[in-house]
Amino acid sequence: MVPLPGRFDVAVVGAGICGLAHALAAARLGKRVVVIDRDTQANGASIRNFGFITVTGQQQGACWQRAMRSRDVWIEMAEAAKIPILQRGLLTVARRPEARTVLEQFLETDMGADCSLVEPADLADHGAGLREADIAGALHSPHEVRVESREAIPRLAAYLGERHGVVFLRDTVVHSAAPPRLETSRGLIEAETVVVCPGDDFRTLMPDRIAAYGLTRCKLHMMRLMPEKFDPALPAVMSDLGLIRYLGYAEQQGAAALRKRLDVEQREHVRHGVHLIVVRSEDGSVVVGDSHHYAATPDPFAPTGIDDLILDEYAQVFAGAIPPVVERWTGTYASAPDRLMLVDRPSDALRIVLITSGTGASTSFAIAEEVMAELYG
Ligand SMILES: Cc1cc2nc3c(=O)[nH]c(=O)nc-3n(C[C@H](O)[C@H](O)[C@H](O)COP(=O)(O)OP(=O)(O)OC[C@H]3O[C@@H](n4cnc5c(N)ncnc54)[C@H](O)[C@@H]3O)c2cc1C
Known part of the structure; x- marks a missing residue:
């Protein structure tokens, strides 16, 4: 050579x-x-x-600390490399009282120091477009950035x-x-x-x-929707299903009761590892996901039924009709037990x-x- x-x-x-x-x-x-x-x-x-540079929701300890430090470097890099920061912060919407309990318990940890509980009546202060009915509260985190x-x-x-x-x-x-x-x-x-x-x-x-x-791989479904309008003031949005996946929440004591209820009420979502993250792009479209399927060699197929589960959760959190899907893709990442x-x-x-x-x-x-x-x- x-x-x-x-x-x-x-x-x-x-x-x-x-x-x-x-x-x-x-x-x-x-x-x-x-x-x-x-x-x-x-x-x-x-x-x-x-x-989505996620801080709130990461596992307490090393992961959360690394996320805080990495978020700071992202902000430095965004400025130096002219990378637009399209959104800041996170609103985790609790649709059920059990989810609100998890958020309240999270707020009592060190990780909750700069976060706050949002009452349903005050949700609109963080941006328009969320469903007002059937919301038990939300957690606002100021830490996140989205590129x-x-x-x-x-x-x-x-x-x-x-x-x-x-x-x-x-x-x-x-x-x-x-x-x-x-x-x-x-x-x-x-x-x-x-x-x-x-x-x-x-x-x-x-x-x-x-x-x-003993690693395996995880396949995820992702979509881009094009709403007629999407309030640019809204931070990234998550919901109940994320509270049993993200360890910073899932390790709170109240998460067991939430999981029990989700296992019954959203059985298929849980089975396919579906949870909701919604982030906005510069052109007003939103990226929405995702699902989690584990295999040594993930298959290349993306059944629309899985996308429908993700869109169903979107419709539970956002008001109005589900916007048209303009792009779909899958991704994989490494996963350890x-x-x-x-x-x-x-x-x-x-x-x-x-x-x-x-x-x-x-x-x-x-x-x-x-x-x-x-x-x-
Ligand atoms: C759909 C989806 C959503 C996600 N959402 C989030 C999120 O919201 N927040 C978050 O923090 N993370 C998220 N992640 C996880 C995050 O994207 C990954 O953890 C991260 O991108 C992994 O980065 P990487 O550089 O290790 O891997 P990759 O981006 O896969 O890069 C690995 C590179 O190595 C190269 N390579 C490998 N072997 C060789 C070789 N022998 N010679 C030459 N090149 C080689 C490959 O070509 C590839 O370019 C998500 C992941 C997916 C798929």
Whole structure:
């Protein structure tokens, strides 16, 4: 193999948010960085998600703290890389008294410090368009930001190249990584340290090490709706079904009673891992999701019945007719039975970093800072 020109301090495999976050953290330490990705443009989970940098709802402890730190870095990056922040904050609407109880219990934790309970009569203060009937209350969180991932990720990569001199080798598969050598489809690359951020590809690099974590993959349905009008004042919106999935809520004592009721009243939604997130785009369309189906190799099919369950929950929370669906897609991410992320350490100079839950947009910047601090002190 012919060595590619130059030797790098840090090579990052994968140009999703996890890889870009590591490139940023390394560049901020003054390192010469190369990012290598098999695709010609970002195409994985990082551009298929909501672009919703979620703080409130993340699991108490490390995940919540990483989300807070990553949110701050997103705000810095938005300004530096000219990435529009399209929404701020989160309104988690409780449709049932049991859901309100979970929100009240959440508010008593440290995580609830800057959040507030919204009475049904005051919901309109946060924007128009929500159903007024059958709402037991809501939680407002000021922490979240929302970006359009399919635009934000390319802009972040361009910024890293322009501002920090990060070299991007796209259309290039990494076949093996053993620092200081990486064998790629374009030749040999040399780097002092290597961080592998392969998303949900468990098989190309160090499959035996990754297999030890018992990972699987999760497939999600997503849609874009085009409402006639959608109040730009509204923050991101979630509802009861999210309270049994997001661990920051689901680990509250009252969540068991909510789950029991949802198991009866929204059995199919729960069975398909459906919950509601609604975020707004610049053109007034809204991104709505999602569902969760787990398999080692998720099938490529997207039955409309699952989308109907998501739209049904939308109709329970938003007033008026369901807007037309103008786009549908699926995405997959890595999933672990027992952890939200993992850092594997095959050698002193090599790390494998996997976000094994739907939290990578919200936590990757902080995780990358921790990994680079460990590699470089
Ligand atoms: C539908 C959906 C909704 C989501 N919603 C949210 C949300 O609201 N909030 C949130 O925080 N998170 C959310 N997530 C999760 C989040 O998107 C992921 O955790 C995150 O994007 C994972 O980033 P990544 O860089 O690890 O993976 P990816 O974006 O998949 O990137 C991995 C990259 O590695 C490359 N690669 C792999 N192996 C090689 C190799 N050997 N050689 C070269 N290149 C390689 C791939 O080509 C790919 O570009 C969602 C995910 C999905 C799918």
